[in-house]
Amino acid sequence: MKKIIYSALLILFIWNSSKVLAQSDMISYGLGKTLPQTNNLNPAILPDYKFSLGLPGLSGFHINTAQNFTNLEMLEAKDADGNINSSNLLNSIKRNNRISSNNTINLFHLGIRGLTSYTAVSINTRTTARVSLPREFFQFAILGNASNELEDGLLDLNRFSTKLMGYTEIGVSHGREILGGQMTAGIRVKYLIGHGYADIKNFDARLRTYGNEEFRGDSIEMNVNQFDIRTAGIAGSVFDDDFNSEDIRSSLLSNGGFGLDLGATYEFSKKIRFFASMNDLGFIKWNSQYANQLSVPSFQYSFSGVDVVELINGEDISVINDFDSTINNLEIAETTDESFTTSLTARIYAGASYQLSRRQTASAILYSELYRGALIPAFTGMYNFQAGTFFNFAFSATMMNGRVNNFGTGITLNLVPFQLVLATNDLLSIAKPMKGRAADFRFGINHTFGNVNKGKSRAKKNSKNTIDTIDLGID
Numbered sequence: 182m183k184k185i186i187y188s189a190l191l192i193l194f195i196w197n198s199s200k201v202l203a204q205s206d207m208i209s210y211g212l213g214k215t216l217p218q219t220n221n222l223n224p225a226i227l228p229d230y231k232f233s234l235g236l237p238g239l240s241g242f243h244i245n246t247a248q249n250f251t252n253l254e255m256l257e258a259k260d261a262d263g264n265i266n267s268s269n270l271l272n273s274i275k276r277n278n279r280i281s282s283n284n285t286i287n288l289f290h291l292g293i294r295g296l297t298s299y300t301a302v303s304i305n306t307r308t309t310a311r312v313s314l315p316r317e318f319f320q321f322a323i324l325g326n327a328s329n330e331l332e333d334g335l336l337d338l339n340r341f342s343t344k345l346m347g348y349t350e351i352g353v354s355h356g357r358e359i360l361g362g363q364m365t366a367g368i369r370v371k372y373l374i375g376h377g378y379a380d381i382k383n384f385d386a387r388l389r390t391y392g393n394e395e396f397r398g399d400s401i402e403m404n405v406n407q408f409d410i411r412t413a414g415i416a417g418s419v420f421d422d423d424f425n426s427e428d429i430r431s432s433l434l435s436n437g438g439f440g441l442d443l444g445a446t447y448e449f450s451k452k453i454r455f456f457a458s459m460n461d462l463g464f465i466k467w468n469s470q471y472a473n474q475l476s477v478p479s480f481q482y483s484f485s486g487v488d489v490v491e492l493i494n495g496e497d498i499s500v501i502n503d504f505d506s507t508i509n510n511l512e513i514a515e516t517t518d519e520s521f522t523t524s525l526t527a528r529i530y531a532g533a534s535y536q537l538s539r540r541q542t543a544s545a546i547l548y549s550e551l552y553r554g555a556l557i558p559a560f561t562g563m564y565n566f567q568a569g570t571f572f573n574f575a576f577s578a579t580m581m582n583g584r585v586n587n588f589g590t591g592i593t594l595n596l597v598p599f600q601l602v603l604a605t606n607d608l609l610s611i612a613k614p615m616k617g618r619a620a621d622f623r624f625g626i627n628h629t630f631g632n633v634n635k636g637k638s639r640a641k642k643n644s645k646n647t648i649d650t651i652d653l654g655i656d
Contacts (some may be wrong), residue, residue: 314341
């Protein structure tokens with residue numbers, strides 16, 4: 182029983198420490214030519230700077246959380262009697278409700294640009310969190326178990342799952358112009374260091390309250406099907422009876438893996454460009470020393486009420502003792518010292534841009550991530566204004582979860598040799614946090630030097646002023 186509680190607390194802890202994170206980073210695509218970190222999204226995007234450097238504590242961070250079912254304003258809405266409008270709140274809840282988070286801290290970045298290529302080394306620490314909640318979970322929290330609104334008094338709490346992971350990636354990328362500069366292709370190879378992992382793939386439970394239309398509450402029956410809880414890294418170390426403070430370093434750093442990012446851009450014409458990337462194709466193998474799996478068997482429990490006499494006399498409540506006995510008698514299978522491998526959450530970006538003028542661009546971007554076999558999409562329209570490497574501005578509108586309610590903006594400002602980066606993928610959460618369904622913010626300071634476009638312009642000018650020699654066949 183204790184280990185089940187520890188597992189639940191660990192999942193809640195990791196979730197709470199990573200719940201201000203990012204689902205997708207659309208706005209960085211709009212700042213791509215002046216934001217060195219955009220190369221992390223697409224290794225084929227070649228920034229305009231000849232040299233860029235991001236240092237720990239300055240290089241920046243990106244934090245975000247997003248969900249698809251409600252907002253704070255709805256949670257505070259009152260009905261005519263001054264009570265929380267639970268009816269409207271329940272109407273906004275979907276059959277499957279998702280909370281999706283990512284968090285990235287840029288520890289180091291070094292980029293070197295040539296006339297036709299870009300090579301970068303980057304170190305990022307990332308956390309990801311995904312939680313799926315069934316509609317019945319909210320019905321139980323708002324209505325309780327004895328509401329007449331529940332069909333046959335049944336609460337079906339299946340479709341719940343969660344996955345949480347923290348790791349550091351050390352990546353080397355290279356992008357290069359090909360086909361005479363008409364196309365760029367890029368690749369990033371990453372070594373991954375897993376820090377912690379926890380998941381519950383499928384939690385399937387049913388709660389039925391018996392009675393009739395006049396009174397529902399004769400008895401309650403709970404059925405829970407078999408489910409597994411997996412932990413590893415620092416999250417799994419609590420199950421090691423011999424674990425001590427000296428093992429913290431080992432549990433955080435002894436899990437290895439590899440990842441791959443692929444990207445490409447294609448110049449269809451002078452005004453139209455296509456681009457695409459696939460990110461986080463990879464895995465982490467978790468060290469067997471700190472890997473743990475609990476398999477909780479199916480069980481059933483019936484509750485017929487509390488003995489009032491026991492309450493009055495201050496005696497031990499027999500129904501609580503019965504429930505504790507049911508849980509303690511479960512034959513929970515614990516598997517330790519067996520390593521396992523988990524995949525990263527793959528992400529896909531694809532889009533096109535149209536050059537409105539020398540400084541202005543319009544883009545359309547499709548984003549999707551693959552989680553437990555399901556694609557979770559988003560679509561963004563973006564406007565970009567760039568004044569060389571000195572100033573870059575982007576504004577975006579994103580359709581996510583069936584609604585166009587995510588507006589984002591960002592700037593890069595070059596104050597040689599410092600570059601300031603400010604961006605958000607959700608302005609609404611900042612301007613009107615009560616109506617927002619996400620929280621998103623990027624901040625960072627990079628060191629940037631040179632402009633590769635000046636070198637290209639001089640090379641082009643020199644080529645035009647060059648007179649080819651003519652061989653007259655005379656010595």
